[in-house]
Amino acid sequence: MPAGDTALVVEYGETVDPVINRRVRQLAVAVDANRLAGIIDLVPTMRSLMIHYDPLVLSQAALIDAVAPLIAATPDLSGIVRRWRIPVCYEGDCAPDMTVVAEALSMTPQAVIDCHTAADLEVFMMGFLPGFPYLGLLPEIFDLPRRPEPRVKVPQRSISVAARQTTIYTIESPGGWHLIGRTPIDFYDPDRAEPILVAAGDSVRFEAVSIAAYQAIRQAVEAGDHDLKCEIING
């Protein structure tokens, strides 16, 4: 489908579904592998791939001809996955909505934390803010609606949940998701050589830490001597 004369949308579905999302990312990998001159960026979302291109270099018809054979194909996702381990404080001021979320789910706060840290989560897509990842899926019970009134200011590095997904507010911003924790790690830092931490296809595992540990890690991050835990996994 065209999105004007500068982008093409390839849509695989209209729902939040990791299988659909994987097909989207597979297509992004396939298009990137045979990247035509004139393609500017490939933006995978939960359900569709947006291919931005320069209409002075590439016509939409030529782009469709090149992409069409790749849509049905199902190449493996690239063999390399970055697996991040991210400390999160789920206590006190770091988690203003923990009580509300625990009540809504009929769980104890500890059970919410256990669910949130139990599995490796996939980065489905990036959007909303620079470096802002959409991660999931959380167990079905986490299919929460957003807050009725969005917050005007969500503190940066807040960890939030809604609709079986979780994310990190990379900078202070308005936001409607429920805040259940805060990480000392910057997912966006304009002064870093690579300002943005994660990309679609990465894997993230959260680890609960105390307020004291959160503060210690934050100090180390600000002093520039914190080593992030990231494994590169083949396969």
Next chain:
Amino acid sequence: MGNIKVLRPGINVTIQDMGRPQHQHLGVPVSGALDPDALRLANALVGNPETCGALEIRMFGPTLEVATDAVRVALAGTRAELEILGQDPFRLPAHQSVRLVRGQKFRVGALPDGSTATLAIEGGFAVPQVYASRSTYSRAGIGGLKGRALREGDLLPLQLAMVEARDEQRLADDAYLDDGGPFRVILGPQRDFFTDEATALFLASVYTVTRDADRMGMRLDGPLLCHARGYNIVSDGIVTGAVQVPGNGLPIILLADHQTTGGYPKLAAVISADIPRLGRLRPGDEIRFEETTVEAAEAERKVREALLRRLIDAMAPAGAWLDEAALYRENLISGIVVETSSAV
């Protein structure tokens, strides 16, 4: 290093170039000039690469002072004048370059025509690049001067501390500003979220640009557009010029600072040839839309590109009038006070 000093900041004046189109997959908005044609023309007039970062003015321009040996500037995207202040003030039409020396003050006042104008300076600004661009994205504090609009007292660092005197350049004509007519759109990608009546209404009606307009988008006022299938979608990608319709039924056209993905249905997208004049619209302007095809849009874009190339290739030395201006400058430099019958 030379600077331009900001005496008065104007309204939302930011450094913009062609933005960061290659990092949308990381959630980084494109940003960049609202009126890319004006950016390219202003840069061409001062002898820069067309994509060099320049000052983008919104509604009301800044007052600036040359705090280096000499600079060359040019204004484009408007018919506002560049006002050179001081003992022998004069006004210079847009689309004409001028060399100014240390201590000279100049300003751009209220824009008489559109919402957006571009002031380029030879060599550009010595501010850091973020993701290969100097464009300001204020919302996240990225790029430009400290990631924000100009403030009083700012010093804008320049790449060149000195520019040599040479023939100044003038654009042969500024008719490119007069593009009227409806904004051409390609329907989709969520046309099926709207009733056929809503699509027809959108294409048949006059919409007004509201005051709720910034670099991210502009809200329009006009007939309400009914959704056929609700107004929440699972987020997908967004292009500059996308016409999204939230729950209240009033369209929003997304501009340079738009988010990379979004969850409102998008009825249509304004074609790329019409993006520059979209960026010049101001609150109160009345606009119409007209459906076109991808093929026609691609042809229109090539026509637009050829027009811009012709304008740039036809630039000519500014001629006699500017010699007079140069004369004033020389007098200013040597401190001779001449009686002037005020310039033009």
